[in-house]
Amino acid sequence: MTTSPPQPSAGGRLLVGAAIVLLAANLRVAVASVGVVLEQLRDDLGMSATVGGILTTLPVVCFAVFGVGSAAAVRRLGLHHAATLVLAMILVGLVVRSVVHDGTVFILCSVVALAGAAVGNVILPPLVKAHFPDRIPLVSSLYGAALMAGASTASIATVPLSDAFGGWRPGIGLWAALAAIALVPWLLMLRRDVHAGPPSTERLPLRAIARSPVAWSMVLLFTSQSAGAYAQFGWFAEMLTDSGVSDGYAGTLLGVISGVGIPLTLALPWLIGRIGDRPYLPWAFSAVTVSGWLGVLLAPSTVPWLWAVLLGLGGGAFTWTLTMIARRTRTTAGTAALSVATQGFGYLIAGLGPFGVGALHDLTGSWDASLIGLIVLGGLIAVFGTVVARPVMLEDTLAGAPRTPDRA
Template identity: 35%
Template sequence: MGFMTGEETATTTSPPIRPIRSSAQDTGLRPPATRAWLTRLVIVGIVLTALNLRPAITSLGALLEEVRDGLGMSGSVAGLLTSVPSLCFAVFGVMAPRLARRFGPAAVVCAGMLAIAAGLAIRPFAGNTVGFLVASALALMGIAVSNVLMPVIVKRWFPDRVGTMTGLYSMALALGTAVAAAVTVPMTRSLGGDWQWGLAVWAGLAAVAVLPWIPLARAKGTVLSAGTASAPVSASAPASGPASASASGPASVSASASVVAAETGQEPAPLRITRSRTAWALAVFFGLQATAAYVTMGWMAQIFRDAGVSAGTAGLLLAVTMVMGVPLAFVIPRLATRLPHQGPIVVVLGLCGFAGYGGLYLAPAGGAWAWAVLLGIANCAFPLALTMVGMRARTGAGVVQLSAFAQSTGYLISIPGPLLVGVLYQHSGGWGLPIALMAGLMVPQIVVGVLAGRDRTVEDEAAR
């Protein structure tokens, strides 16, 4: 990882502390910092996991018309189908921290990848809409817990490189999203035109992603499996190892409490995260960007197809929107960690969203490629939100709670969006009202994004 630089140390304000002997060392287990192979395996696991967090959604978006015809769905039911990701992420995402404390993050992510593989393999052959929805929910459950735990794993293993590793993760996520959108239609044609096999094939990619997490889940005693049990902590200085990026004061106490809790089996006292205005702003920002993302993934290809664009080209346009996240998902987190306030980035992304929706309203086919690019830039609010999760908390425990709160609350907020778009489309007979709705949501997204981007931490706000 020679491209990693030191500018991301903005996420922690104290220099590295030399580790002292801990209980993990006393039992013959070496800290993660000395086990390079585990670190490399974590990176591989993060990348493969990220590749699998969106194909379940974008592959369906590319074949939504065929799925609707095959299962006899109305526009409203299809809107419900595009809302299922947000519902599952909200319901199952909140379970991730508790599961991670009990089984370890690696084991939970491993199980999540298995759930994705099983759900994607089953849902095309379920035979009816209900079965399709249930199997989709299984896959989305795996995505939900992995969504929440990725920022936690990044913060614990790479506390001084949050921007770089979040960028790498977000790039892989965007790449998987774009590839699924681009190749699902042609791959379906090569498989005989059967949409069922065109969707089922993505289960294979999820099965591959299980492999790196198996040894990590079995590596008991490491920070990845046992929370913070082996984190280097000093009794007189703040923690600075993979378990924490704390600075001083309350952060040190929190990190030390996490270590004691891990060794005694007791859970540390949680933050009162709902007292933090920044946590609420970040949750609403996450919810609004998720609304835009899932409307895009679920309906954008259909918007272009209804405007006269061929199915293959519509899939490519959706892929262009998604692939914009590959370079920008690496650049934006690194830029965000250099800035004391991430509000300017929020504003730029919001303005791109306005321009993209405006073009989609006025000339959906004529400027299709330009609108796809602009909306792709706007959708990069996702890696920015993930980066801010890591920056707005000073401790590993704080990141766990903030990630779970922001994502679970955010996905709850995003549930009505795709469903409402489907209802408006069916009852208005066109895309004018749905597009106007999405453009209007850019306003509150910018406002709360600016608030979430202020230089402060949830630990400080919760304490006050």
């Protein structure tokens, strides 16, 4: 059952819109703030590169397990209460992990923050649909840009904050202030909650789409992009510092990767409208991603800003993939099922990316093997993106699946 919120005033819509944008800005901070100080953090807590790989793998694992697993709980709890809980978890996780002195406890605190971010990923689309049904593309673009802006700002500012306040602990802990600020509007809206989700009669179980080539192409596309993206968050800065780039510059360049994606995300609806079902966008995302990692492999300290820009442009594959979930389904049930399968299985498999990068570095003593693997992942974006770009609908590939009226 879906409960619609009361129609708000213009001021009320502005408050909800600001709350959604602030929520999105917090969802990658726990990830982005660690990557730029990972080397110092590992030294202080006694973590090997392999254990550091576990830390960089946590985001994708948490996004798979907690994001998909929380759907039923969110429907019962309500979207506003869920958003409040998300931000509280992020706040607590960021604060506590900045003061602990044990690597295992640090990882557990990171799980708390990342579990909150995982649920945040799930509730953003229904929040937009519930409050802005007439402005879905606009508000979705705004929260997508805010998500990237949060990641970019955390990447750029964490090292200067660490230098200014005496170490990596305050550098990563101060980001809890952003979560505290974002909590305020959600606390004000708790009394006017909304419960949203497709009715049970319209839901498609995962087993109904397990044999769909559309679903598996989407999963593999999402996996290829996400594995490379979270390897970037976790290891890009350390790859550069190992080649002689300063910590501050490496952190800035990691921020550039996220920042470059902001205008691209805002422009993507227009680009998709112009290009349609031709696979030019995934080909372009693949080409710039491969070029960026190839640059890091062959000349990491020569023009690192160029490699950061190329990788940032390649990150547009993430937003394009999420957009294609809706474009490759006819019904609300199909969209929900494909989203769960894509993000659930995709994030779970993608966790091998950042973990593998760290493990290969430990085994070989260099980043070369890891970078070759990342180049291959970048190439797979073009392969699976070509399949996803074809105008084949999920529902048309389901044998014997229940059919519902077109609601897309």
